[in-house]
Amino acid sequence: MTADGFRRLALTLPETYEAGHQGHPDFRVGKRVFATLAYPDSSWAMIKLTPAQQSQFVALVPKVFLPVKGAWGLRGATNIKLSAATRAGLQPALAAAWKNVAPASVRTRHQESDV
DSSP, X not given: OOHHHHHHXXXXXXXXXXXXXXXXXXXXXXXXEEEEESXXXXXXXXXXXXXXXXXXXXXXXXXXXXXXXXXXXHTTEXXXXXXXXXHHHHHHHHHHHHHHHSOHHHHHHTTTSOO
């Protein structure tokens, strides 16, 4: 997976748009960030999972998913090693992160979709 591939995949999620913070491109639904590119560097991305979701993805594909160091990681922030990621493995994780932060009204509008 490349950074552009990650970007394209994230932008397929309903009502997602790209913005940025602290010098990193991020992906938002509503006003909330669910994924970030280039964190901690250009070979990584980050998604906001719950701790339980993080444990599941790390256990399934430990070469792709890794808890972010520190308190953010304990709350579910999860790094993704882009070079090891595939579309099939990343899509469910991105969808979970999207659902975690999407406003209820957005989730309701798109409950029939594959998110």
